[in-house]
Amino acid sequence: MTPESTNANNNDRRHEIRFAGSGGQGLQLSAKILAYALIGEGLYASQSQSYEPTSRGGLSRADLVIGPDEPDFPLATAADFILLLDQVAANDGAKIIKPGGTIITDQRLVPSPPSGDFRLLALPITDTAIAIGNPRIANVVALGVLNALAALASREALEAAVGALTPAKFRELNLEALKAGYGMAEAETAESAA
Amino acid sequence: MSKTEANANRHNVQGNHACALAAIAAGCRFYAGYPITPSSEVAERMSLELPKVGGVFIQMEDEIASMGAVLGASMGGLKAMTATSGPGFSLKQEHIGYGILAETPSVVINVMRGGPSTGMPTRPSQGDVMQARWGTHGDHTAIVLAPASVAEVYTETVRAFNLAEQLRSPVIVLFDEIIGHLVETIQLPAPESLQLIERKWADAPKEGYLPYAAGDDMIPPMPRPGDGYRSHTTGLTHDESGFPTQDPAKAEAMLARLINKVERHRDVVDAADMMATEDADILVVAYGTPARAARRAVKEAREQGIKLGLFRPITLWPFPERAFLAAAKSAKRIIVAEMNAGQLLLEIERIAGRERVSPLLRFDGEHIAPDEILDAVGKAA
Known part of the structure; x- marks a missing residue:
């Protein structure tokens, strides 16, 4: 399948997405960017969060419940996709994965990924961000991977959302990070299809 | 924005x-x-x-x-x-x-x-x-x-x-x-689509003005500062003049009016949301986040053929008793789901009778999930 072929706009399904890692990785922003892109396409998003009272380090989690109208229950209970960017989030963060769902982990920062009844993709997200020029854009690389695989927002809407919600001086860098994420997801899709 | x-x-x-x-x-x-x-x-x-x-x-x-x-x-x-x-x-x-x-x-x-x-x-x-x-x-x-x-x-x-x-x-x-x-x-x-209500301002003659004299609606108009009304405000029990009184008749009249002015306006004060209550065998009463969990639970229960309904007070106090009684008419069991040790539960027991009411309570800092409501419904069915 091509990533754009099951845009959530075209059907009725609800999606639950979790972004989990450590404080300071920018995962709340990743969730906010995706939610912003989705509402521009006529969908509803409920975003909840959990984080510890430290500005760096400690578990940080953002959950999105996405659908065609206001969800009955706004908190995630069975995630279709979970993004894990830090080992600290790997245990508790993965608990709500739906059977057959997908967990995307960072190869470098999650050395012991969870295992179970789900598809696990361990990808060089942080390494790619470093190669582009800044480890701090790993959250946007990861967002690109996630959206390409989950086919939630259109690529144009996501690019526009990155532009709207990130500082102007980092815009080009963030768009490059998004592109790298898409590239990684497409390579992964091609590989699993082969 | x-x-x-x-x-x-x-x-x-x-x-x-x-x-x-x-x-x-x-x-x-x-x-x-x-x-x-x-x-x-x-x-x-x-x-x-x-x-x-x-x-x-x-x-x-x-x-x-x-x-x-x-x-x-x-x-x-x-x-x-x-x-x-x-x-x-x-x-x-x-x-x-x-x-x-x-x-x-x-x-x-x-x-x-x-x-x-x-x-x-x-x-x-x-x-x-x-x-x-x-x-x-x-x-x-x-x-x-x-x-x-x-x-x-x-x-x-x-x-x-x-x-x-x-x-x-x-x-x-x-x-x-x-x-x-x-x-x-x-x-x-x-x-411009919002319907906004402004308080009633006093426009009675200034001579002999009584700041706490109310009309049929039991709500005295307020004196607008600068309009020249002489008024007095106190936390002591007062009569229509606004000055303190311990006259039993006036004290009772003041407090009765304060209580009755809300009762008189229950049509605008009360608010509640009902979901699938008409034929419900089991009724969940929930407000705030637990009500969102209950919404999903009602849909899932109905898919399983369980006649579950939801009564969600939007106005908590005064409790919308009349709407609740109508919603609870067919319910053999009422489950009160709230994130405390049982507070609205007391009001529901008072109205519906203790034998019909079961609590579903959490006070551990965690939310109540849809599955917990379905479990409680399973036990009550």
Whole structure:
């Protein structure tokens, strides 16, 4: 399948997405960017969060419940996709994965990924961000991977959302990070299809 | 509205921010408060929005002074609000009582966290249901609204200002930490589409003016500062002149009017939401976040052929008893789901009888999930 072929706009399904890692990785922003892109396409998003009272380090989690109208229950209970960017989030963060769902982990920062009844993709997200020029854009690389695989927002809407919600001086860098994420997801899709 | 919240005329807004935006849209032009988790974003947003509309924001030295300032601003003619959480709500109670007795319109937001005392500041709770009803001393009415979504935080905050103005009373808006911090997609109503109510101002002859003389609606018009009315305001029991009295007939008349003015207006005060109640064998009663879990539980139960319904009070106090009795008519069992050790439960037991009612309670700082409601329904069926 091509990533754009099951845009959530075209059907009725609800999606639950979790972004989990450590404080300071920018995962709340990743969730906010995706939610912003989705509402521009006529969908509803409920975003909840959990984080510890430290500005760096400690578990940080953002959950999105996405659908065609206001969800009955706004908190995630069975995630279709979970993004894990830090080992600290790997245990508790993965608990709500739906059977057959997908967990995307960072190869470098999650050395012991969870295992179970789900598809696990361990990808060089942080390494790619470093190669582009800044480890701090790993959250946007990861967002690109996630959206390409989950086919939630259109690529144009996501690019526009990155532009709207990130500082102007980092815009080009963030768009490059998004592109790298898409590239990684497409390579992964091609590989699993082969 | 901030640019990063709006896309194609739709908005992703946090519950606490929706509260602040609604207050501004309702005409609130004064905020005094002392920040406290998990309500601080209400104050933060008000401090950004009020200057844009010529309003006043004051961070006071504490919650007691905040409530005093809100009442003073309201007597000065402005729509005024404060926001807090459990420990701060306790401190405001003395002045909330003054606001009830002196009939001073005001809106108090309480974003509930775990208690007692400082408890669990970042965890959700519904432990202030009885504090909202009976937190201040003496016999009194309480008007308490309990939204269950970000969209409803907006509409109920607007309604809180309308009720405060119309009924000349403090109005409390009560929601849990999850609703306060949840970001949801909402369609903001156009400001001109909102129906806003302003308090009645006195226009009687100034000679012989009685500031607490009420007409048929039991609500005395307020003297607008600068209009030249001589008036007196006190927290002591008073007669129509506004001056203290201990005359038993006048004391009883004053308190009876304060209670009856709310009873007289139950048609605008009461609000409740019913879901699949007509033929329900089992009825869940829930408000705030547990009501969202119950909505999903009702749909899943119905798919399994279980006749489950939901009664969701939007006005918690006075409890919408008439609507509840209609919704509970066919129910053999009633489950009260709330994030406390059993507070609204007492009211439901009083109305429906203890033998029909089962509790589903959590007070561990965690929410009630749809599956927990379905489990409780399974046991009750």
